[in-house]
Amino acid sequence: GQMPGWIQQLLSPIAIRVPLFNPTPLLNVLSPLAHVLFQPLLLLAWLMVGCVLGLCVLREVLTTGLAASIDWSLLRGDRWWLLLVSYLVAKSLHELGHGLACVRYRVQCRELGVLFLCLAPCLYCDTSDSWKLPSKWQRATIAGAGMIVEWILATIAAGVWLITQDGSLHSVAASMMVVCSVGTLLVNSNPLLKYDGYYLLSDLWGVPNLSEQGSDALRALAASALSGRPLERWHTDAPMVLLATYALVATVYRTFILGAILWIGWKVLVPLGLGLIAVLLTASLLFGLLLGYARSVRRLWREVLLTESIRVGRWIVFFIPCLLAAAFVVSVPLPSVIRVRGVSDYQDKQPLFVSQSAELIYAAPVNRRLPAGALLLEFASPESQYELLELRGQIATLEQTLQQLRFRSTFDPSSAYLTPTKVEELQQLQARERVLLREIASLTHTAPHDGYLLAGTHVVAPSLTAPRDARFRHNLLDPNLIGSTCDRSTLVGWFSRREHMILTLIVPEQDIKRLVVGMPATIGWDANIAHLGRGKVVRIAPEPILETPPELVGDATLLSERNAQGVFLPSKPHYEVTVEVELDSSDLVPLRGSLATAQFALPAQTIWQRLVEAVRNNLKPLS
Structure with a gap:
């Protein structure tokens, strides 16, 4: 028997519907827009303008290259919500287009709700009453109204993209073009999926319930081939061979799409630590898919068994190609990448350390080519400068003392005994002065050759529970931080030829x-x-x-x-x-x-x- 609706929803998690309300009052308010939007001349104008702008976009992309034309790097961080909003707006207006088309041809739209398509939320509109219309062209217009709205959105987005410069608006317009053009071609207009393209083909071909008729035709042909009985003449709205071909191609394509969704889901969810969701999604999809196949095979088996005795030879002939096809599919080498x-x-980078605690007073521009001998970094240590001044004062005093001792030794020989001690003290102070001068000189870094000054280690933003002083760390070469103090042995940056x-x-x-x-x-x-x-x-x-x-x-x-x-x-x-x-x-x-x-x-x-x-x-x- 038919499974309850909630079970079918769980077995098809890529398209979950949540009914909200009856949109008839809202659509009645928008009825003037519906009568204008679907005027044939206006639709023709949108079609022509869209084609012209599409050619202009194609020319721009072919001239400058896709990556250069569309700077997706601008859609990062807090700008991702712009892309999400553009997707939600496009898909919501798509469904609103179906509702407006119903108003245009006086068909009641009974339900408006939220559709989670591959876990992405958007609106949906129930237009099942459109089958009551006598004209297939009116039914086709309702089925294709969402694609018409997306074509208009893509046309507007193309115009915005052509007249704007690089920036968030430029990138959002590009994303809207992709969502409303490529997405529509691959999903909505595809008759092999049960979306707008399917209903459009069903209306224009004159085959109601195209999927069901195709499945029945495929099963009837298979039962005739397996049982050997003549194919029964029963009413179909199209040749059985064509219906069966459509059903077979649609089944293979939908299975491929489900496999692609599962593969993408694993690639995206598992690295994010959402492996359990990936497992549940996979189990639900595979169980629903296998259950559907099992029910079809069971029904085929019953039809063959109840009408004719089992002909083993025909079943063997049927299963051998199936097994060979399956073996071929699993044995074909496919490209593999990591x-x-x-x-x-x-x-070739060289580290630039601070030899002692000092204040950064100059930093050369980062990532700009600098000639040999150029000043890279300059630090100042007030303690070292003060110690140097004090040391030089002591040296000057000691030199003056030695000069006086040498003068006194000419008439007081006993003064000469103090001279060696003072000379040794002077040598120690001068040695300390040389060391201090080297330390001060090490606070200035110059380029040993042509190259680039590079920032130091990458700083990870710590959690909000970290100590306050750990939550405000920055790149030391930031021009706004000139004058900050660096601790001894701090890695400030690198110098490299970048070769x-x-x-x-x-x-x-x-x-x-x-x-x-x-x-x-x-x-x-x-x-x-x-x-x-x-x-x-x-x-x-x-x-x-x-x-x-x-x-x-x-x-x-x-x-x-x-x-x-x-x-x-x-x-x-x-x-x-x-x-x-x-x-x-x-x-x-x-x-x-x-x-x-x-x-x-x-x-x-x-x-x-x-x-x-x-x-x-x-x-x-x-x-």
Whole structure:
């Protein structure tokens, strides 16, 4: 029998509906907009304007490159909510378009609610009463109204993107174009998924309940082939072969989409520490999928068994191609890659320490090329200056005393016995003066060769429960901090030619054994997505890391936990891999501490090999 609705919702967690209210009063208020929006001439105008602006956008992208045209790096941190809001607005207006189309053709829209599509919330509108309309073109208009609204939004976003400069508005317009164009083409307009494109095809083809008729036609053809009985002539709104072909293609495509959703879910949720949600989502989807397949096979079995005796030969002929197809699918080698996160650094960098507690009075510009001999850092130590003045006063006094002793020794020989003692005291003071001058000189750092001044260690923002003085730490080379005091042996910065860059990767334990020294890598930096670098592995650490690099603390792909000592470390064993980056003279050299993703191409693996490897990595060995 039919399963209860709440069970069907649990078995399909990628599309959960939550009814809210009857939107008829709201739609009646917006009825003037509905009559204007769906005027044929106005729709034609939007179509033409959208095509023209789309060509302009395409020309801009082809001229400057996709990464250079759309600066996605601006959509980070607190700007991500702009992207989320644009998605919610687009999908909500999409559903409102269906409701306005119902008002336009006097069809009642009974329900408005929230649809969690792949856990992303948006509105939905119940337009099931549109089947009562006699005109298939009116039904098709209601089915495609959401796509019409998204086309209008994409057109407006394209215009905004073309007339604005780089910034948040420019990037949000780009994201709106993608959501309302590419997203509509792949999801809403796709007739293989039960969204707008499906209902549009059903109305224009004149096949009500297209999915059900297709499934019935496919099952009837399969039953005829397995039982040997002639195909019964029963009423369908389209040729059975076409309906069965549609059902078969749609089933394969939907299974592929579910698999892709599961794969993406695992890739996103597990690194965030949400593995339990990924397991529940996978179990729910797989159980619902397998239950649907089992019910279809059971129904097919009953139809064949009740009408004809089982013909073993036909079943064997049927299952052998199925098994061969399954074996082919799991044995086809597929590309295999490893993607891991890392931090950029320079091999030839020289540390710049503070030799004693001192005040920073000058710092050269960071990441700007400086000539040899240029002043990098200058510190001042009032204590050392005061000690030097006091020491020089003592030296001057002692020199004057020696001069008087030498003068007195000409007429008082006994004075000569004091001279060696005073000379020794003077030598000690002068030695101390030389040491003090060297210490003061060490407070000034100059460039030994052409190069760049780099910031010191990355500072991780501590928790709010940390001591107050630990919550306000900054980069010491910040121009606003000139005049601050640095403790002895503090690492203030680095000096480097920036000619030999390395990338320190943090690789999980299950992937480290697949890497070897000399393996090439493709590198993409977060701050410059338009550029892909190259490199090769030069070192693989034999032991797991004991601390997460500060730059990667909080990274979505690397789950780190704070231990009792307040040190961040990965939740699972990770190893450090060093990659030597190949820099060309034309490359834009990334800054030290830049985050990057390295990709390693591995030998192709079949689905079967991946399943076996996953089982070995996740199950305990039998003892």
